Amino acid sequence: MASQEANLNVRFDGHVAAAFPLALLESVRAHDRPGEVLEDEDLSISLPRRLGLTGVIETQIFRYEGARKAGRAVPVDEVMSLFRLVMRRPDAEPILRETGQRVARWHFRRAPGLWTRVLHRAPARLGLRSARRIVGRALRNLRLGDSISTHKPFVIRVADCVPAQLDGSGLGCTLVTGLIEEQLLLSTGKPRRVRHTCCLAEGAEHCEWELIEA
Numbered sequence: 173m174a175s176q177e178a179n180l181n182v183r184f185d186g187h188v189a190a191a192f193p194l195a196l197l198e199s200v201r202a203h204d205r206p207g208e209v210l211e212d213e214d215l216s217i218s219l220p221r222r223l224g225l226t227g228v229i230e231t232q233i234f235r236y237e238g239a240r241k242a243g244r245a246v247p248v249d250e251v252m253s254l255f256r257l258v259m260r261r262p263d264a265e266p267i268l269r270e271t272g273q274r275v276a277r278w279h280f281r282r283a284p285g286l287w288t289r290v291l292h293r294a295p296a297r298l299g300l301r302s303a304r305r306i307v308g309r310a311l312r313n314l315r316l317g318d319s320i321s322t323h324k325p326f327v328i329r330v331a332d333c334v335p336a337q338l339d340g341s342g343l344g345c346t347l348v349t350g351l352i353e354e355q356l357l358l359s360t361g362k363p364r365r366v367r368h369t370c371c372l373a374e375g376a377e378h379c380e381w382e383l384i385e386a
């Protein structure tokens with residue numbers, strides 16, 4: 173844990189698509205408001221939490237939705253502060269995984285349906301190649317890393333993985349894991365799992381994800 177808290181005060185330059193913070197907050201909202209109400213639940217206590225606390229989340233979601241529709245980017249620094257806030261929650265892991273899945277779907281939204289269907293029927297190596305390429309592009313666009321290399325059949329290496337450095341715990345990498353697994357599903361048509369084999373947060377030289385062979 174050599175990098176523990178090393179980057180807590182780092183400021184991030186540039187802007188990122190509003191879809192990223194929107195995915196973060198929508199995932200928080202989805203976890204704050206589960207579909208079922210427990211039988212002995214005291215709604216006077218739990219309802220404010222279910223409704224996204226005091227409406228702050230709803231207001232922010234509304235704001236980011238407006239920015240997304242208008243094609244307005246959001247400062248990266250603002251998004252990373254939000255990311256850190258989510259990481260403090262006890263249920264950060266499922267929220268970050270879902271965020272990664274959401275941003276992968278958003279990033280893939282314009283892929284032509286015909287091309288995707290052909291890809292799903294093609295040999296797996298073609299889908300894996302497509303996923304490697306798109307994940308690299310998505311990570312760069314979302315400002316989650318810039319020094320990225322990919323290897324066959326499916327390895328993603330990020331030497332400057334931003335989520336790993338946000339709090340030194342490596343928890344933030346769950347978002348990248350969710351993004352990669354969702355992209356594998358989108359590109360190959362089959363659910364596939366990856367393992368986060370090494371992490372900057374644990375002193376490794378890079379963060380690396382590798383496909384777990386089914």
Ligand SMILES: [Zn+2]
Nearest residue numbers: 336345371379
């Ligand atoms: Zn990592």
